[in-house]
Amino acid sequence: MSDHHHKETFVTKYIFSQDHKMIAKQYLITGMIMGIIGIFMSMLFRLQLAYPGESFGIIEAFLGEGGEGGVMTPDMYLALVTIHGTIMVFFVLTAGLSGTFSNLLIPLQIGARDMASGFLNMLSYWMFFLSSVIMVLSLFVTTGPASAGWTIYPPLSALPQAMPGSGVGMTLWLVSMAVFIASSLLGSLNYIVTVLNLRTKGMKMTRLPLTIWAFFITAIIGVISFPVLLSAALLLIFDRSFGTSFYLSDIFIAGEVLHYKGGSPILFEHLFWFLGHPEVYIILLPALGLTSEVIATNARKPIFGYRAMIASIIAIAFLSTIVWGHHMFVTGMNPFLGSVFTFTTLLIAIPSAVKAFNYITTLWRGNLQLNPAMMFSIGLVSTFITGGLTGLILGDSGLDINVHDTMFVVAHFHLVMGVSAIFGMFAGVYHWFPKMYGRMMNKDLGYLHFWLTAISAYGVFFPMHFTGLAGLPRRYYNNTAFPIFDDLLAINVVITIFALIGGFAQLIFLANFFISIKKGPKAPQNPWKSNTLEWTAPVEHMHGNWPGEIPHVERWPYDYSKTDANGELWGGQDFTPQNVPIREGEEVF
Amino acid sequence: MKALFYIIIGVALMVVCWQLVKLLGLTKKENQTATPKENDINGKLMLVLMTFIYVLMVLSLWGTREVLLPQLGASEEAYHIDLLFKYSMALILVVQFILQALIFWFTFKYRGTEGRKAYFFADSHKLEMWWTITPAVVLAGMIIYGLWTWNQVMDASDAENPLIIELYAKQFQWEARYAGDDNTLGNANVRFIEGTNTMGVDMSDKNAADDIALAPNPETFLKELHLPKGRTVIFKLRSQDVLHSAYMPHFRAQMNCVPGMVTQIKYTPSVTTEEMRAYPDTKTKFENINALRKSQGKEEVEFDYLLLCNKICGASHYNMQLKIIVEEEADFNKWLKTQKTLAESL
Numbered sequence: 001m002s003d004h005h006h007k008e009t010f011v012t013k014y015i016f017s018q019d020h021k022m023i024a025k026q027y028l029i030t031g032m033i034m035g036i037i038g039i040f041m042s043m044l045f046r047l048q049l050a051y052p053g054e055s056f057g058i059i060e061a062f063l064g065e066g067g068e069g070g071v072m073t074p075d076m077y078l079a080l081v082t083i084h085g086t087i088m089v090f091f092v093l094t095a096g097l098s099g100t101f102s103n104l105l106i107p108l109q110i111g112a113r114d115m116a117s118g119f120l121n122m123l124s125y126w127m128f129f130l131s132s133v134i135m136v137l138s139l140f141v142t143t144g145p146a147s148a149g150w151t152i153y154p155p156l157s158a159l160p161q162a163m164p165g166s167g168v169g170m171t172l173w174l175v176s177m178a179v180f181i182a183s184s185l186l187g188s189l190n191y192i193v194t195v196l197n198l199r200t201k202g203m204k205m206t207r208l209p210l211t212i213w214a215f216f217i218t219a220i221i222g223v224i225s226f227p228v229l230l231s232a233a234l235l236l237i238f239d240r241s242f243g244t245s246f247y248l249s250d251i252f253i254a255g256e257v258l259h260y261k262g263g264s265p266i267l268f269e270h271l272f273w274f275l276g277h278p279e280v281y282i283i284l285l286p287a288l289g290l291t292s293e294v295i296a297t298n299a300r301k302p303i304f305g306y307r308a309m310i311a312s313i314i315a316i317a318f319l320s321t322i323v324w325g326h327h328m329f330v331t332g333m334n335p336f337l338g339s340v341f342t343f344t345t346l347l348i349a350i351p352s353a354v355k356a357f358n359y360i361t362t363l364w365r366g367n368l369q370l371n372p373a374m375m376f377s378i379g380l381v382s383t384f385i386t387g388g389l390t391g392l393i394l395g396d397s398g399l400d401i402n403v404h405d406t407m408f409v410v411a412h413f414h415l416v417m418g419v420s421a422i423f424g425m426f427a428g429v430y431h432w433f434p435k436m437y438g439r440m441m442n443k444d445l446g447y448l449h450f451w452l453t454a455i456s457a458y459g460v461f462f463p464m465h466f467t468g469l470a471g472l473p474r475r476y477y478n479n480t481a482f483p484i485f486d487d488l489l490a491i492n493v494v495i496t497i498f499a500l501i502g503g504f505a506q507l508i509f510l511a512n513f514f515i516s517i518k519k520g521p522k523a524p525q526n527p528w529k530s531n532t533l534e535w536t537a538p539v540e541h542m543h544g545n546w547p548g549e550i551p552h553v554e555r556w557p558y559d560y561s562k563t564d565a566n567g568e569l570w571g572g573q574d575f576t577p578q579n580v581p582i583r584e585g586e587e588v589f
Numbered sequence: 590m591k592a593l594f595y596i597i598i599g600v601a602l603m604v605v606c607w608q609l610v611k612l613l614g615l616t617k618k619e620n621q622t623a624t625p626k627e628n629d630i631n632g633k634l635m636l637v638l639m640t641f642i643y644v645l646m647v648l649s650l651w652g653t654r655e656v657l658l659p660q661l662g663a664s665e666e667a668y669h670i671d672l673l674f675k676y677s678m679a680l681i682l683v684v685q686f687i688l689q690a691l692i693f694w695f696t697f698k699y700r701g702t703e704g705r706k707a708y709f710f711a712d713s714h715k716l717e718m719w720w721t722i723t724p725a726v727v728l729a730g731m732i733i734y735g736l737w738t739w740n741q742v743m744d745a746s747d748a749e750n751p752l753i754i755e756l757y758a759k760q761f762q763w764e765a766r767y768a769g770d771d772n773t774l775g776n777a778n779v780r781f782i783e784g785t786n787t788m789g790v791d792m793s794d795k796n797a798a799d800d801i802a803l804a805p806n807p808e809t810f811l812k813e814l815h816l817p818k819g820r821t822v823i824f825k826l827r828s829q830d831v832l833h834s835a836y837m838p839h840f841r842a843q844m845n846c847v848p849g850m851v852t853q854i855k856y857t858p859s860v861t862t863e864e865m866r867a868y869p870d871t872k873t874k875f876e877n878i879n880a881l882r883k884s885q886g887k888e889e890v891e892f893d894y895l896l897l898c899n900k901i902c903g904a905s906h907y908n909m910q911l912k913i914i915v916e917e918e919a920d921f922n923k924w925l926k927t928q929k930t931l932a933e934s935l
Contacts (some may be wrong), residue, residue, distance in 0.1 A: 006728070007790070057591070072903075078901065149874025153832050153900075155830065156901065159831070162830060163904060249724070250778055250850050252779035252830060253783050257782070263849065265847055282732075295834075299699075303707065304710065305713075308717050322760065328842050332852035333844045335740075336742040339739060342736060343732055350725050350728060357720040360691050361710070365699060366695075372629065375631060377637075378635070382693075392677055392731065393677055396677065399673060401742065401843050402674075405836070405843075434621075440621055444607070447627075458642055459645065462642075463653075470656050473806075473898075473899040475901045475906065476906070476907040478907060486878045488656055504823055507606065511604065514603075515603075542832070561706060561708070561709050569706070
């Protein structure tokens, strides 16, 4: 690398950096800021759900006209749930999670100097930044931000007459998402090319850490499905602004018949969910990948069934592209299609079950180092199972009829992809913080953060299933209009209290994160005694990652606690990094 | 400006949190990875978390039994759905109970200690085979049973003499139209909406004249959708403006209303409103609700079937409802006779 001694200015080092490690940090910080906004919004609307009509100073302070007198308006409520969903799904759990760790770990774990294209990588981040700025700006337009739900089904999202949020706010939402998708595609293409072409000597595909497999497959699903959302958004822009009728037909609103004829909102639903469902796995697979690595390292054991894990990632990715119709059982889609989607949807439970069993077996007879990262990973396995199991109800078309669009669904997907993915992200931050900032985070704050977060996550989402089973629909501003829901108020109060605890607990994490960057103890090179290549790189970041030659890979990444013929640990330590040559008489996996 | 004040409080809380840690001397730890003591404490706490989850499960199951929908489904289709639901739920709870126990028990049991050596166990094709095949077999059963149920619920082709009713959704109310003597709905389109013809029925269609638009009850001024017990009802759903969803939880029925097309769902009501009011679950639930309402100074209510909007449709989405009354077929026919046909009312 000729640019080792290249002089960096402040701008090229911290702002328009092409270094994957800096870009990873930029993704993480941007994702965290968006996460603060998204989680804070959920705390506000939880206040409304538990105490409908009561006045809160904080609501008036932040929501302005939409919260006049301390009570939010119905339009503001819908805006909050919409933007909360959009921000958490796309900006935090897609860009913030995958963008951060794919960028940080792909070059470091496969043994590459940087991403295949540093420039595209920089472009990808800045487009993400731009889309975040547009999304945040859309909160300040006078007619309010997009409010038609994060799924923005037309005609509601297409007609400003239908709700104020479908005016300028919706236009900004669509522009922001279009830029976001471009950013995501640039990132994904870069990840795929880097994994395929830039692996160091000896790093066969079957020696890749599971993190890389997860990022690699995630990038492929992203490239397949995100363009479809882009086309859906473009057609919606046409319908909104240029009078076309892709999604609209026979509409009478605000006292007049509109000219639209021949379109179908169901077409939009198909296009949206063709991304929307794979999106769940775009969020979840990286979290599972990080967890695989964290669990193996901290259990001091190989991940159980490495090849089965890869096979299930691939199976999940494949199936994820043919199950989108399970979001549409009651939309008027042909019931026969419903049967097909029930079949494919329930199949996805098989690879998911394999993954869950493999994690549990990895814990069995380990020597578990319960670091905060490990705690969050174990929490992920727990919430992934709790949330995943109710998928068997929602994926079964007959049962979905009665719980579709109720709070049961909200509870299900928050546990299985929201909480699980956030736990994966926390695990990743705690585990790789030393790699990112060269310092350690505080463990005690980490534990406190975990306990409060885990308890409140279950406290919020477990009882929520039952409000759904009582028939309570989602996206209801309040449920006082229906006496049959009167007795759910107590449950709503419990949920809100846990939500507030969980929200405030994140302050502990933020304090720990930002102060540790400056004040944390200096990190050793390999703090968790891990096998993967990133821990062979020096603590101080440098362009090109390794001084001199890139280490060669001689073995798979999970040789933890491997013993020789006499039952003694090889080399007297319970880990063997990937660059250590196979010793004489050693069994190879 | 007030918002800034709250943000400053948030930042201050973060600083306090760190200062506390510093005061307690927790930042000086040499050991980077968890110490045996930390493993011990957190391993034990994991059992506490497990207990918390189990208690929460039991509390949620037990504590919500009086707030859920009445066990008795109000349609023949509900019977199939509820049975499938019970089996699925039982399966889920058993699996959930076992797997969570394994996760947290292993975490506790194998928490790191000084002398412990992890067991190098990378693969076992036999085990993996088992836990691929077992879920596959169970799921095959669920898929077959699920699809059978789905067909029972959705297939309206063999319904004998079904009653055809159109449900018409608009921001933020429901309208309904009975098909009349010929049991065929007249054509309709938003382009025919004019004056009192609020559903846009094409009055030049010969099937339209005998259709009956649901009028408000003259006593309560509220619309009440009447349905006969024991006769299959096929709902034809339309929407005037945006997506809506006709959700009738007591009948386990739901279907979206889509502008530009007609969607369909059917069910056979099997419990009259009076019978449902007398059903123990319903009685308990409404006794609780009325006790609560009394304490809030609200008037008492009694049970009624409901149609709710369950697809986000705008500001008043949360209050878009229609009361449903299920009665014996003779009573229903008597009521229907009192309603005006479109030929009379328009």
